[in-house]
Structures are given as structure tokens and as C-alpha cells.
Amino acid sequence: MTVLFVVLPLAVLLSLLSALAFVWATRRGQFDDLDTPAVRLLCDDLGERPRSPSQNPSRSPP
Amino acid sequence: MIPAPSTRPVLAEPPAAAEELACTHCGLPVPVAAREVAAPHFCCSACELAYGIIHGAGLGAYYERRDRIGVASSATRATGKSYAEYDDAAFLSRYVTESGADRRLELFLEGIHCTACVWLVERLPRLLPGVRSASLELGRSALEVVFDEARVAPSAIARALDTLGYAPHPSAATQRAGERRAERALWVRLGVAGALAGNVMLMALALYSGAAEDAPYAALFRWGSLLLTLPSVFFCGSVFLRGGWAALRTRVPHMDLPISIGILAGFAQSAYNTLFGRGEVYFDSLAVLIFLLLVGRWLQQRHRQRAQGALDLIAALSPVTARLVDGEAVRDVPASAVREGDLVEVPFDERLPVDGIVVAGRSSIDAAWLTGESLPEDVKPGDRVYAGTLNREKTLVVRVESPASGTRLARLLESVEKAQTRRAPIVRLADRVAGVFVLVVLALAAVTFGVWSFIDGARALDHAVALLVVTCPCALGMATPLAVSAALKRAARTGIFFKGGEFLEALARPGTIAFDKTGTLTEGRLALASYEGDSSVKPLVSAAESRSGHPVGRALVAAFGASQSLSVESVAEEPGLGLAARVDGHEVRIGTSEHVGGKEASSSFPWREALARAAELGRPAVAIAVDGEVRAVAAFSDPLREDTRASLDALRRAGYSVAVLSGDQPRVVATIAERLGPVLEARGGMLPEQKQAWIEQARERGPVVMVGDGVNDAAALAAADVAIAVHGGAEASLGASDVFTTAPGVGKVLEAVLGARRTLAVIRRGIAFSLAYNVAGVVLCMGGWISPLVAALLMPLSSLTVVTQALRARTFDAPRRTA
Numbered sequence: 047m048t049v050l051f052v053v054l055p056l057a058v059l060l061s062l063l064s065a066l067a068f069v070w071a072t073r074r075g076q077f078d079d080l081d082t083p084a085v086r087l088l089c090d091d092l093g094e095r096p097r098s099p100s101q102n103p104s105r106s107p108p
Numbered sequence: 109m110i111p112a113p114s115t116r117p118v119l120a121e122p123p124a125a126a127e128e129l130a131c132t133h134c135g136l137p138v139p140v141a142a143r144e145v146a147a148p149h150f151c152c153s154a155c156e157l158a159y160g161i162i163h164g165a166g167l168g169a170y171y172e173r174r175d176r177i178g179v180a181s182s183a184t185r186a187t188g189k190s191y192a193e194y195d196d197a198a199f200l201s202r203y204v205t206e207s208g209a210d211r212r213l214e215l216f217l218e219g220i221h222c223t224a225c226v227w228l229v230e231r232l233p234r235l236l237p238g239v240r241s242a243s244l245e246l247g248r249s250a251l252e253v254v255f256d257e258a259r260v261a262p263s264a265i266a267r268a269l270d271t272l273g274y275a276p277h278p279s280a281a282t283q284r285a286g287e288r289r290a291e292r293a294l295w296v297r298l299g300v301a302g303a304l305a306g307n308v309m310l311m312a313l314a315l316y317s318g319a320a321e322d323a324p325y326a327a328l329f330r331w332g333s334l335l336l337t338l339p340s341v342f343f344c345g346s347v348f349l350r351g352g353w354a355a356l357r358t359r360v361p362h363m364d365l366p367i368s369i370g371i372l373a374g375f376a377q378s379a380y381n382t383l384f385g386r387g388e389v390y391f392d393s394l395a396v397l398i399f400l401l402l403v404g405r406w407l408q409q410r411h412r413q414r415a416q417g418a419l420d421l422i423a424a425l426s427p428v429t430a431r432l433v434d435g436e437a438v439r440d441v442p443a444s445a446v447r448e449g450d451l452v453e454v455p456f457d458e459r460l461p462v463d464g465i466v467v468a469g470r471s472s473i474d475a476a477w478l479t480g481e482s483l484p485e486d487v488k489p490g491d492r493v494y495a496g497t498l499n500r501e502k503t504l505v506v507r508v509e510s511p512a513s514g515t516r517l518a519r520l521l522e523s524v525e526k527a528q529t530r531r532a533p534i535v536r537l538a539d540r541v542a543g544v545f546v547l548v549v550l551a552l553a554a555v556t557f558g559v560w561s562f563i564d565g566a567r568a569l570d571h572a573v574a575l576l577v578v579t580c581p582c583a584l585g586m587a588t589p590l591a592v593s594a595a596l597k598r599a600a601r602t603g604i605f606f607k608g609g610e611f612l613e614a615l616a617r618p619g620t621i622a623f624d625k626t627g628t629l630t631e632g633r634l635a636l637a638s639y640e641g642d643s644s645v646k647p648l649v650s651a652a653e654s655r656s657g658h659p660v661g662r663a664l665v666a667a668f669g670a671s672q673s674l675s676v677e678s679v680a681e682e683p684g685l686g687l688a689a690r691v692d693g694h695e696v697r698i699g700t701s702e703h704v705g706g707k708e709a710s711s712s713f714p715w716r717e718a719l720a721r722a723a724e725l726g727r728p729a730v731a732i733a734v735d736g737e738v739r740a741v742a743a744f745s746d747p748l749r750e751d752t753r754a755s756l757d758a759l760r761r762a763g764y765s766v767a768v769l770s771g772d773q774p775r776v777v778a779t780i781a782e783r784l785g786p787v788l789e790a791r792g793g794m795l796p797e798q799k800q801a802w803i804e805q806a807r808e809r810g811p812v813v814m815v816g817d818g819v820n821d822a823a824a825l826a827a828a829d830v831a832i833a834v835h836g837g838a839e840a841s842l843g844a845s846d847v848f849t850t851a852p853g854v855g856k857v858l859e860a861v862l863g864a865r866r867t868l869a870v871i872r873r874g875i876a877f878s879l880a881y882n883v884a885g886v887v888l889c890m891g892g893w894i895s896p897l898v899a900a901l902l903m904p905l906s907s908l909t910v911v912t913q914a915l916r917a918r919t920f921d922a923p924r925r926t927a
Contacts (some may be wrong), residue, residue, distance in 0.1 A: 050325060054332055057310075061303050068299040077295050078288065082246040085223045086230070 132171070133159045133273070158271050162228065165235050170228045190458065191266035192429055194278075196442065203278040204262065210240055213253045213262055215276040217269060220249040229274060236260055236268050250279060294347075294409060298402045301344035305395040308336050312392030316897050330382045333391035341375050345398045347405060361543025363585050367401060369546065370580025377573040387570055388896050390577050393903055397582050400907055404586040407593040408609060430461040433505060443511075450508045454499045463515045464506040466491050470683050474498040484659075486684030501683040520796055520823055536610055537868070538588040541875055542581065549579045556890050567892065574894045578885035583906040587874030590914035595867040598920035603850035604860045611846040613871070614830045615864035618763030619811035620788065621857075622803065624821050625770035625777060628834050629752050629784070629854060632817075634659045634744040636667035637727055640718045641740025645696075649732055649742075651676055652689035652696040660730055661687065663744050664698075686730060697733040704733035711738035718743075726775035745776075748783055755854035756784055762861060764813075767806070769799045769824065799824035815857055816845075832857055863920040870917040874910045881906035 071077070132148035133155035150156040162170055193199055205212045217229065225244075229251060232242035238260030244251045253265055269276045311329045342349075352368025355361065374390045381387035430443045433451035443461040446452060454460050456471065472484035475497040484500050487493060493506060495515035510516075553572045560568035592609030599606060606612055623629055650668040653661035654676065677690040686699015697704050701719060715731050715738045722729035722743035729743040756766055768790040770777045777792030784790070794802070800823040806812045807829065814821065814828035825831035825845050833845035834852055849856035885902055888894045 050328060054311075054328065058307060058332065058336065061307050065300050065303040068303070069296050072292050072295045072299065075292075078291070079245045082226060082244060085226050085246055 131155050155273075158273055161235060161268075161271060165231070167228060167231050167234065170224050191263040191270065191276075192440075194262040194266050196429060198442070199278070200262070207254055209256075210254050211257045211262075213255070213265070214279040215251045215253065215266070215269065216279055217244075217249050217251055217274040217276055219274050220244065220246065225274070228272065229269070232265075232268065236265060239265060251276070291409065294402070294406055297344045297347065298399075298406050301340055301395070301399040301402050304336050304340040304344070305392075305399040308333050308340070308392050308395040311336075312896075312900065315389075316900075327385065330389055330391075333389060334379055334382045337375065337378075337391040337395050340395045340398050341371055344402060345371055348398075348401060360539075361546075362539050363542045363581065366542055366546045366549060366579075366581050367585060369550070370576050371398065373573050374577035374580070377569070388574075390574075390896050390899060393577060393896065393900050396900075397580060397903060400582055401585050404589040408589040431455070446508050446511050448508055448511060452506050452508055454504045454506055456499050456502050459498050460493055460495050460506065462506065462508045463494050463510045464492070464508045466493055466504055467507050468505040469503055471499055471501040471504050472683055474500050488684065536588060536613055537871055538584060538875060541584065541879075545581060545584070549576065552579075552886055552890070559890070560892065563892075571889055571892055571894070574899065575886060575889035578889055578894060578899050578902060579882045581878060581882070582903050583878030583881060583910040584875060586907055587878055587910045587914065588871050590911055591867055591870040591874055591917065591919075594915050594917065595863065595870070595919040598918075599860070599863055602859065602863075602920050604856060604863070604920065605848050605850075607846050611830050612864045612867050614811065615813065615847070615861055616868040617811050619765075619813065619829070620767060620806050620809070621759060621764045621813040621815065621861075622767040622769050622806070622824070622828070623854070624799075624814075624816040624824075625768055625772055625780060625792075628815055628817050628852070628857075629768070629780065630746040630748055632746065632852070634663040634728070635747045636663050636742060637745040638722070638743045639667075639740060640742075641713050641715070641732070641738075643740075645732060645734050645739050647674060648691050648694060648696050648734060649698060649740075651691045652679065652687060652698065655679060656681065656687060658687070660698075660728070660744060664742065695735050698730050701731055704731045704738055705736065710736065713738065713740075715741050724775070725779060726773040745779075748780060749853050751853055751855045753783065753785060755858040758858050759854075759861065760785070762865070764861070769794050769802055771795070771799075796821070796823045800827045803827040813861075815854075817852070832860065859920065866917070866919045870914055870919060874914055877909050877913065878906055881909075 129149055131150050133150060148159060150159065162168060203213060219225070220229070226246060229244050230242050232253065233239045238256045238258075240254040240256060242251055242253050251269070255262075255265060266276045311333045314329050315326065315333075348364045348367045348371065351362060351364030355365040371394055374394050377387075378389040378391055378394070381389055429440045430446050431438050431453040432441045432446060433453050438453050446462055451467065452462055452464065460473075466487050466489050468489060470486070470488050472486045473493055474484045475494065487504070492509075493504070494517065496517040553575050556575050557568050557572040560571050588609065592612055595612060596606050596609065646668045650665050650670060651674040653664045654670060656662070656665075656679075658681065674692045677693075679687065679689040681687045682699070682703070684700075686697065686703040688698075688703075689696045701716065718741035719729050719731060722741070725743070725745075727743040727745050729741055731738050732740040732742065759766060765788040766784070766786075767788040768777060768781055768784070770790075770792045771794055772792050774792035777790055781787055781790030791802075799821065803812055803814055803824050804827050807827070811829045813830045813832060814825050815832045815834055816822075816825050817834045825833065830847065831845040833848040834854075834856065847860055849860065881902060885894075885899075888898060888902075
């Protein structure tokens with residue numbers, strides 16, 4: 047059981063590291079916007095297609 | 109990947125004349141005259157332009173995305189403003205910050221509503237060379253643009269966004285930076301508190317399980333817990349300690365006070381017991397408590413919308429530059445440099461920078477913000493015009509009467525700001541409860557201590573502290589934020605946005621509800637109300653007006669239907685007078701009596717009397733002359749919305765009294781009021797200042813809700829207990845209102861009120877639950893049956909009940925999605 051005297055501080059140290067990682071991520075703005083990244087992901091799957099003649103935006107005069 | 113053409117069959121077929129046709133770009137109905145045989149169809153040239161730009165940059169996939177999501181109508185339409193003020197030095201210093209070698213600008217965008225919008229707006233660098241990046245935050249409709257100052261001007265960015273249909277409004281850089289810091293600080297606290305709570309719980313588990321019965325191990329776990337709880341209390345929990353201290357100092361009841369007392373008492377006692385190796389410790393309960401409370405606090409902040417200061421409103425509403433007429437030359441000067449007596453030129457489609465008198469030019473002015481009158485007002489030399497109003501038709505020259513700082517707009521916004529600062533903060537139900545709660549708990553702790561001093565002096569303090577820890581209102585503290593957060597989310601899905609949860613609570617109290625007439629109760633557009641005279645000229649009239657953008661023209665075409673068989677040879681519109689056209693060889697003149705020939709006009713029909721009757725009812729009217737003879741008179745009115753009466757009745761049943769405060773002519777308001785059912789008061793011709801005074805008076809009798817749709821109501825909105833902006837532009841919704849809806853009409857207001865009431869019921873239920881748990885805790889403490897384990901079990905149990913009931917409650921019913 048004396049191993050506890052080593053393992054417990056180690057466990058605390060580990061959680062300290064993860065807490066620091068969290069603080070770092072927060073400072074980098076990872077949690078500033080929780081909604082848009084999820085939506086942005088949906089956008090990317092279509093990719094961007096080059097302009098094609100069938101999509102010519104100009105209208106013929108009436 | 110590409111949707112089959114069959115998904116949009118309407119656009120593939122040639123349209124029938126009577127069918128509603130949606131604009132390919134914005135989804136609004138296409139005017140009959142602008143219809144094409146094949147897709148794409150556009151409602152206006154601005155949409156056509158936007159469509160061209162989007163396709164030109166190879167971004168046509170936007171439309172597919174949008175249609176796939178199933179947005180029926182995006183209703184994003186360009187305003188066509190020049191945004192010249194965005195290049196002004198004053199603007200740059202206030203809104204633009206440096207970002208390395210580039211510049212950074214944050215803009216709030218109108219009309220952002222779906223994934224496709226995010227996609228399109230973030231492709232801005234492809235549309236506009238010089239823009240480095242554009243990233244949109246959907247929740248706030250805020251776009252961060254990083255750009256190269258040398259290659260692109262801020263005004264060009266604003267114009268590009270406007271063309272796409274997302275009218276931009278600047279966001280003050282410094283204010284946002286402060287908000288962001290506060291948000292991140294709360295995140296850090298929340299994360300650290302969670303990590304600490306987890307570890308403390310593990311150690312507590314060892315203590316509870318008896319695995320650490322031997323003295324050295326027990327001491328290890330207790331000291332470990334103490335060490336970990338220390339930052340939890342004084343770093344993470346400092347939010348509550350500071351709030352509790354502020355509540356004590358200002359003597360305003362607040363939830364933070366009982367929380368602080370519980371935390372501090374529990375921590376002091378446990379730390380003391382650890383130091384001297386005696387008694388019980390509550391570290392795990394405290395750490396979890398702080399974590400859960402921070403979750404509640406975070407939920408509460410999440411849905412908060414920023415409030416914009418009056419200063420930003422002025423920037424959005426009046427140009428910062430003026431075109432000063434200096435002899436022959438016209439030059440741009442800052443609006444603040446213009447003096448009384450100067451001459452200023454105002455091009456059409458621009459807002460006036462000053463108050464003044466027209467000296468040259470005829471045009472029409474859109475003064476909706478000032479008078480609430482939705483129709484443009486015709487102006488001629490000698491007429492008074494005001495800053496912030498929009499010149500609609502032709503260039504005007506204006507003699508300055510009051511410079512930028514003294515305009516009616518500036519004074520109005522000043523009163524908005526004053527009214528906002530005078531406003532007492534809403535004391536939330538949970539905080540009111542907390543005030544009593546503190547006293548009761550302290551009294552009970554004292555009683556416990558007193559009674560136990562006689563029974564067992566050594567354990568008296570233990571039991572009293574246990575009572576403070578157990579009653580620490582965790583569930584009480586979470587009941588409101590959770591219910592509110594869930595309700596705000598549901599409300600947003602139905603198109604109702606609350607700037608903060610406290611307005612939900614305030615809205616649930618019945619009182620007076622005051623409406624601005626234009627655009628809230630009525631449709632905000634003209635429709636034909638009566639037609640007297642010769643019906644056979646109707647086809648000629650609708651043909652002549654078919655291409656007119658004037659509200660009267662649109663109303664006539666809508667009433668008579670499009671006539672496509674007649675050929676229109678020429679059309680000329682004269683601002684303020686009317687329209688003259690040659691149709692099928694006939695000369696058609698539609699407009700004022702002066703326009704159709706004045707006194708000399710020949711007619712066999714008493715058209716002057718008909719015009720006078722219309723004027724008596726407060727209805728705008730036009731005379732119609734064909735080949736020099738007046739044949740008919742058409743009068744118009746702004747029709748009541750379909751759902752208005754039913755919604756008002758429902759509001760009255762809910763205990764509200766209804767009032768109408770309008771800037772329109774009193775006669776028009778009286779006519780409308782007859783159809784609204786019993787109203788407290790219906791007044792017309794009210795100036796913004798009068799509306800504000802009325803609201804302030806009404807507040808003496810009870811809570812007042814003001815519903816408005818524009819900046820003309822801003823002062824009244826700011827004075828009310830709760831201000832609701834109905835489908836207003838961003839200026840109104842970001843400015844003085846507390847709640848805004850994305851759909852027009854009273855129906856949404858009713859929904860907001862009913863939803864707020866259901867939410868308050870949920871909050872009450874949550875508070876009742878948590879108090880019941882507290883009573884159980886108190887009984888256990890006073891009987892001396894409490895232990896840290898019981899406390900640790902009781903708290904999450906009570907929180908769980910509150911959480912479940914708050915999240916499951918159907919407060920605002922979201923419409924079912926059809927995707």
C-alpha cells in the first residue's frame with residue numbers, strides 16, 4: 047500500500063497536465079465558437095467546383 | 109453530389125401568370141413584370157447581381173446547399189448602400205484592429221441563417237482579392253474579416269457582403285475583446301474545476317470505502333483532497349465568493365451569498381479537521397458543488413447576446429461623411445465638420461448626415477425610423493428633413509440646420525442610452541428566493557448549534573457546518589440557468605431570440621403590452637382599400653404600373669392582376685406627383701390631383717369628393733386619368749395582419765392589457781383600433797419622445813412590454829421593462845431590444861409570452877424540488893444523522909432531479925423540420 051505515496055502524486059500530476067492542456071487550448075480560442083465548426087464540416091463535403099458553361103449567370107435579354 | 113433538376117420543378121417550367129414565383133437568389137416573390145420564361149428568375153436587379161457574382165466566382169454550389177437544407181425563403185436582399193463611412197478615419201480607429209501586417213474587422217451580418225450562408229460568406233477571399241480570411245461565428249452572426257489594407261478597402265468588403273444579401277454592421281473591437289476574455293476565463297475555471305472535482309472524488313471514494321482505514325493513508329487522502337480543493341475554492345469558486353461579497357455589500361439578494369457561506373464554512377471546517385486529524389471532511393462535496401455551479405453559470409452566459417451601445421447605433425444609421433457644397437465644387441467632409449447654414453448634397457439612396465431644409469431637388473424620403481411611417485414621404489424645396497433618413501429618389505441639396513452632434517437622431521439615441529442606464533436590473537426569482545434562504549439557513553444553523561451544545565458540545569459545530577454544506581443551494585443555483593438555457597435554445601429554434609434569461613422571467617409577468625402599429629399589427633405595405641369610378645380602365649392602369657417599384661404601383665398591380673396583352677409604349681415617373689404612361693395608344697396619368705390636370709381636369713365623375721373622403725379616412729389616394737379625363741380614384745391602406753386579432757385576444761386572456769402607440773396619423777390608428785378588440789389606449793401621431801413618456805408613466809402601474817419594429821421606437825423600447833423587436837433590421841434588434849423575433853407579426857410575440865410563462869413554471873418547479881431536498885438535508889443535520897457520504901449523495905441526487913425536469917420541459921415548441 048505504500049506505493050500509494052508515489053502513485054497518488056503521479057495521478058495528481060497527470061491531471062494537472064491535462065488541466066494545463068485545457069487552459070492552453072482555451073487561450074488559443076478552441077472553445078470560442080462551439081456551433082460553427084460543426085456546420086462548417088458539412089459544407090466541405092461538396093468541395094468547390096470550377097465554373098462550367100452550363101452555369102453561366104448572364105441572362106439573355108427579354 | 110449535384111441535385112437532380114427535378115428537385116426544383118417550379119423553376120424549370122415557364123411560369124403561369126398567376127403563380128407565385130420565387131426569386132432564385134433570395135426566395136422572395138418575383139414581380140409579374142420581371143418574370144422570365146426560364147430559370148433563373150430574380151425579384152430585383154440586386155439579386156440578379158448577387159447571383160452573377162456568386163456564379164462568376166464558381167460558388168454556384170451555394171444554391172444547391174441552400175435548397176438541400178430546405179430553407180424556404182432566405183429573404184436576403186441587398187440594401188445597396190455605399191458604406192463610404194467604413195473608410196473614414198474615425199470608423200477605422202474604432203472598429204478595425206491590427207493583426208500582424210493585416211487589418212482585422214468584425215461585422216455583424218443580417219440574414220445569416222443556415223449552413224449555406226456560412227459556406228458562402230467564408231468564401232469571401234475568392235470574391236474579393238485582398239481579403240485574407242473570413243470566418244463566421246454562427247451563434248452571433250459575426251464575421252471576422254482579415255484583410256490587406258493596401259489591396260481592399262473596408263467599404264468594398266461591406267459592399268460585397270451587402271450585395272450577397274448580408275447587410276453588415278460594425279462591431280466595436282474593444283468591447284468584443286473584453287467579452288472574449290471573460291468567456292475564456294469562465295471556460296478555464298470550468299475545466300479546472302472539473303478536473304479537480306474528479307480527483308477529489310476519487311480520493312473521497314477511498315476514504316468512504318474504508319480502504320484507507322490505516323492512519324497514514326487516511327491522512328494522505330485527506331491532505332491530498334485539501335490540496336486539490338484549495339484551488340477549486342479560491343480560483344474556480346472565486347466567481348461565487350466575489351458575487352457573495354458584492355451581494356453582502358450592496359444588500360441586494362443574490363444566489364451567490366448562500367453559496368459562498370456554504371463553501372467557506374465547509375472548507376474552513378474540513379481544513380481545520382484535516383490539520384488536526386479529527387472529524388469529518390467535505391472536500392468532495394465542495395469540489396463537485398463548485399464544478400456544477402460553474403456549469404450553471406456557463407450555461408447562463410452562453411445565450412447572452414451582446415448589447416450594442418447608442419454610439420454604434422449612430423454609426424449604423426447616419427453617414428459619417430457629408431458632401432459639402434462649396435461654391436461650384438462638392439467635396440466630402442466629415443459630418444461632424446459641417447456647420448449650421450452650410451449646404452450639403454445628398455445623393456439618392458444615401459442617408460442624410462444632418463438635419464436641415466431642402467433648398468433644391470424633389471425626392472421622397474424614407475423616414476421610417478423617425479416617424480414610424482412606413483411609406484416614403486415626398487419632399488420639395490422648403491421641407492424639413494432629418495439625419496438618418498434615407499433619400500429614395502433624386503439628389504437633394506439641404507441647408508444644414510443642426511450639425512451632426514445636435515440632430516434629432518443624436519438626441520433620440522441619447523435618450524435611449526439614458527433610459528437604458530436608468531433601468532433597474534431585473535431581480536430574478538432564484539435571487540429573491542436566495543435572500544430569504546440565507547436568513548433561514550443561518551437561523552437553522554444557529555438553532556442546530558445551540559441545541560447540540562446541550563446534547564454533545566463537541567459535535568455542535570460539526571452539525572451546524574454540515575447543515576450549511578448540505579443546504580448549499582446547488583440545485584437551487586442550477587434550476588434557473590438550466591431551465592433558461594434550455595428554453596432559450598428552443599426559442600431560438602422557433603425564431604425568438606432573448607438577450608438574456610432575465611427577460612424570460614420579466615416577460616412572464618402580466619402587465620401592459622404596447623404595440624407600435626406599423627409592421628407589427630399591420631402588413632407594413634399598401635393594399636387597395638377602395639376603388640371608385642370606371643372599372644374598364646383597370647387593365648390600362650396595371651399595364652402602366654407593371655414596372656413601377658412605387659408602393660402604390662405595386663398595390664395596383666397586385667389588386668388588378670398583370671395584364672400582358674397591352675403594350676406599354678413609354679413610362680415616366682415624377683417623384684411626389686405620380687406616373688404618366690402611354691399604353692395601347694392611350695395616355696394614362698396616375699397620381700395627385702395636380703398631376704392629373706388640377707382644376708382644369710375634365711371629368712363626369714366627382715373625383716375630388718372621392719379624394720377628400722379618402723383623406724378623411726387617412727388613406728393615401730390617387731386619381732386615374734385616361735386621355736386627359738379623370739376616370740377613377742383608388743385609395744389605399746395598410747391592411748391588418750391575419751393573425752393579429754386572434755393573437756391579441758390570446759394575450760388578453762393571458763392577463764395583458766393592450767395599447768397601441770403609433771407614429772401614424774391618428775385617423776388611421778383609430779380605424780385600425782376598431783378591429784383590434786378592447787384596447788387600453790390607441791394613440792396616433794406620437795413622436796418617439798412621447799412614446800417614451802407614455803411607457804414611463806405606464807410603468808408606475810405595472811410591468812410594461814413594448815413591441816416595436818424599428819429605431820423610431822428605440823427610446824420607448826429602452827424605457828420598457830421588456831422590449832421586443834419584431835423582425836426589425838439589425839439596428840433595432842441589436843440596439844434597444846431585449847427580445848427579437850425573426851418573423852413579423854403579433855403571433856411571435858404571443859409565442860414568446862407563452863413560452864416565457866412555461867419557462868417560469870419550470871423554474872418554479874426546479875426551485876421547489878431543490879428546496880424539498882434541502883428540507884430533508886436540514887432534518888438529517890439537526891437530528892445528527894448526517895455524514896459526508898450522505899451529503900455527497902444528496903447533492904447530486906437533487907441536482908439530477910432539477911436537471912432532468914428542466915431539460916425535458918417543453919417550453920417553446922419548435923416547428924417540425926421538413927428537410
